[in-house]
Amino acid sequence: MKYRIGTRGSKLALTQAEYVCGRLREAYPGDDFEIQMIKTRGDVILDKPLHEIGDKGVFVKEIEEQLLSGAIQIAVHSMKDMPSSPAPGLVFTKSWKREDPRDVLILREKKSLQELPQGAVIGTGSKRREFQLKRLRPDIRVVGIRGNVDTRIRKMEEEKLDGILLAAAGLHRLGMEDRISQYLEPEEMISAPAQGILALEIREGEQRLLDMLNELSDEETELAAKAERGFLQQMGGSCHIPVGAIFRPREEIEEQSDAPGSEETEGRLDVIQKDQKVYRLDAMFGDETGTRQAYVTVYGAKPEDMAEEAAKEVRRKMAGKVILLGAGPGDPELITVKGLEAIRKADCIIYDRLASPELLAQAKPQCEKIYVGKANHHHTMKQAEINRLLVQKSMEYDKTVRLKGGDVYVFGRGGEEGLHLRRHGVEFEVIPGISSCIAGPAYAGIPITHRGKALGFHVVTAHDRRDELADIDFAAMAGGKETCVFLMGLSKVGEIAEKLTEAGMPGSTKAAVISQATTSRQQTCVSDLLHIAEEVKNANLVSPALIIVGEVVSLREELNFYENRPLSGKQYLIPRIGTMPTRLGELLKAQGALVDEVQVGEIVRGPGDFTAKQLSRADWLIFTSKNGVNSFFRQFREKEMDMRSLAFVKIAAIGGKTAETLEEMGLYADLIPEDFNSDALAEAMKKQLTGSEAVWYLKAGNGDGHLKETLSAYCRFEEIVVYENCKVEPKLDGLAPLEDYDGILFTCASSAKRLMEAMEDVQKRCRIYSIGPKTTSFLKKSGITSVLEAECSTYDGLAERVMHGEEN
Incomplete structure (x- = not known):
């Protein structure tokens, strides 16, 4: 039978293939063997180190493609160049006898590493070799070098390098042992895994060929x-x-x-x-x-x-430390102080479906975030893969956080993850989270225990790994007076109620099902065991949900605080500047609203071209936003100025929040208008000016010129651009249809403009709220005739306007 042996075209690769071909011809004279050269990506790109052009597969991909297609039957590689597993559909044979696995030095003039002068230059394309060489001689300078053996030796001579590092095996196979200056023993330099071993690769199912090649293998190798x-x-x-x-x-x-x-x-x-x-x-x-x-x-x-x-x-x-962190039941504010600190310090966060976006937003900008799913029936990553990922990331980062919904160990897989980390030598820590089995009932107005009604509680998971009803001791639950809590059981409500009544629990026993507990989407159905399944079906509750059975459910009407808030059941959209959740959104959520925020802009540094000498001539500084304050003082510090530069300068702030930001800098505004808008600020400033003052307005580059137009006749007015409000294309994926929102809240004209460019017919599909006159003016010029404007141009004023929106 004829066999084609595929190999790279380098001199060493051909030598290795010829060695394999010769042994096969000798062992199996009845078969025909020939060599076929194949060019790989690694052979084409020679001007970059290997770690910059890809993984080990750069030397094998094209050969494996030929092997899978049947164009060749055997592939010969250097095993050290191979990925840790063969490509699907291919297998490695057993290994043939190994050549010398050591690394060696070829030196241009000297005979050994010890003889090299201080600061000698050695060439290698391997980080492994570089780092180990520097352990032996920290003074040596290492430069990158690639190419075949002859090319590297030539580069050494041409570039006057003191030497190069290579594998002994290649030099032996090429008959170039005489060029070796020094062998580096394993105690000095640990070679690449499988260095000196050939990898023979064939297609799966080629049993005769596999047996032929394995017959020539070496047990020790x-x-x-x-x-x-x-x-x-x-x-x-x-x-x-x-x-x-x-x-x-x-x-x-x-x-x-x-x-x-x-x-x-x-x-x-x-x-x-x-x-x-x-x-x-x-x-x-x-x-x-x-x-x-x-x-x-x-x-x-x-x-x-x-x-x-x-x-x-x-x-x-x-390895760094892995933190198994319970995020709590849904409300991001229910995370522990220690847990929030862990998120803020994390280098990598591996999270599942129940992790709140608000918590992820607390991470450092450079933190790697990896979503692994874990939604029911829709796992993005299987548990075994998550376990391996945790170990992998522990080797890349000092602090990796595994963020899990609820508590780490309450019906989660935290124990499995911890055991896997321990078995693999990775340090881990557990930060517990508030479990939904306690927090969910509390947010629904149901105490899990109450004197005279329940002195304890049972908590069980409602389904098993086959997604069937779990093997639960219903008799024990039905016969006691404890509250019964079933997690992850929305699809099993009817079965659970039936099993409890069959076990002797009265059909009149109170029951509640809480959907999306502790979030703004929380919904609760209350009935008795005989009718709870029907009520849940009619209410169209969605998972995650938990089931509560017991007399404590009767206290809900009096203790329900969460679902009775002014904006419960309402949903609002806020276009925002920047990546962090807004305080406006927090104000609405505190009143029970569901809030979606979409980024439409970002704050970037402006030119802010001023000197300390120029600043000393200013009589007034005007700030109309906290962004202006923060940007000015960032550049103020970068120019190595201090507060003495502001000793004779007065400051005007448009509103309370701008003034608060100034106070954080240690400054108190000299002027704050009664109404927080630019017209009121301009009128208040006119009363302070005599005509000779130098007034600086610290503003955004794309801000309007209203203040300049109004005040230029009363002073020497100058605009200083300290920041830019730059457009960000809104990401609308994940947002509800506009018709589902009870309102859109606009906090500036630029946000309104950008959202309206991204969404059609905003004014026809949703109620519109505005923070103040300038934003309202823009909205009306854009064709929106019905605008609900805040009485006070602040987040608090706008939130108050929303709460009274239905009355107008």
Whole structure:
């Protein structure tokens, strides 16, 4: 039978393929073998380090495509260049005998590393080699170099490098041993996993070919490949991360008690049977910058176990902390103080469906956020994948937060995640959250215990892993006087009621179902066991929901505080400037409203071109927003000015919140108009001016010129642009249809303009609220004739206008 052997076209790759081809021809003379060269992406891009052009697959993808198509039957690679797992549909054969796995130095003039002068320059394209070389000689300067062996040697001569680092295996196969200046022993430099081992890859199902290739394998090399590649797979290693591993037989361990790592692994040697051969695995792992590195040595008889143990030891030395954090039942303000602090300090947050957007907004701008789903029947990521992700991210970040709805351990998978982290050597901490089984009933006006009605409570999950009704002891629940709480049971309401009544609980027992508890969308149905399922169906409740059964439900009418607030059941839309939730939204939510906010702009720094000398000539500073205050003082500090520069300057602020922001800077406004708008400010300023004063207006670049037009005749008026309110294209995905909102709240003309450009017929589909005259004027010029304007141009005034909107 004819077999085509695919390989890269480099001299070394061809030499390796010829070696394989020769052995096969010798072993199987009845078959025909030939070599076919294939160019890969890694062969084309030679001007960049490997970690900048992609993962290990840059040398194999095109070859694997030819293999899958049947154009070739065998692929020959250097195993160290291979991803930790073969592509789908392909398999690796057992490993043939390994060539020398060590790294070596080729030096231009000197004979050894020790002889190199201070500050010598060495070329390598491997971070693994670079970081380990610097451990041996911190003074050495490392430069990037790529290409085949001949190219690298030529570059060394042309660029007058002191030397280059290469693999001994390649030089041996090319017959270039004489160019080697020094072999670096594993104790000096741990080589790449599977360095010196060839990877023979074929299609799945080619049993005859697999048997032929396996017949020529080497047992010791196969064990080494399993251990070293196993470590690589455990660590998720790639060309972006420096990772090394070398597996060797370890003879006479007792005589080498001073070997690195021997003390920490001594106890594990006791479990090895006397007739088993003992091996040693040295491994290293580092981050991309080389600031964190770990080196470990483990001993054992089973390569897979040794790989796992080495990875675990590396994580113990390098991994950051993972925090399993309960976010609470839904209301973002119910998170613990410690939990909120963890979110704010997190480098990475892995969150599920129940995590509040308001909590995620508290994270640092550079924090990586990863959504893993966990909605019922719609898991974005399976639990095993989440577990692996937690371990992976612990190696990338100092602080990783796993943000889970409710409490970490109450019917969640927090215990599984914690056990997985512990088994993999990753430190973790648990920050509990308020469980919905307590908070949900409380927000619905139902105390979970109450003297004379319930002295305790049962809490169970309503469904099992097959999504069937869980195996619940209904008799115990029906026979007692405790409150019964069923979580995640919306689809099981009828079955639960039926099982309880069958177990002896009276059909007249009060029951409640709370949907989306503690959120602005909370809805509660109350009935008795005989009719609760019908009530829930008619109300169209949605998950997540919890079921409460017991006499405490009768207290809801008197204790219900949450669903009786002025704006309960109302929904509003706020276009905002910036990424953070607004205080206006918080005011509405406090009154029971559901609030959606959509970003339409962002504040960026303006030119703010002023000096301390120029500022000293100003008599008045006018601020009309907190953005103006913050931007001015940011540039004020950057120019290394201090408060003495403002010793003789008076300050005018348009309103209370602007004045409060000034107070945070240690300044009190000299003038605040009674009405918080620009007309009132201009009239108040006229009374203070004599005509000779220099007045600076600290404003946005796209702000209007109303104040300048009004005050220029009364003073020397100058506009200083300290910030820009720049447009951001609104992301409308996830918003409700406009018809579903009870109102849109506009806090400035620019927000109104941008939202109206993104949405059609705003004025015809929704009630419109305005914060003040300027915004109202723009809205009316845009064709919106009916505008509800706040009496006082503040967030508080606008919120008050919304609460009385129905009356007008």
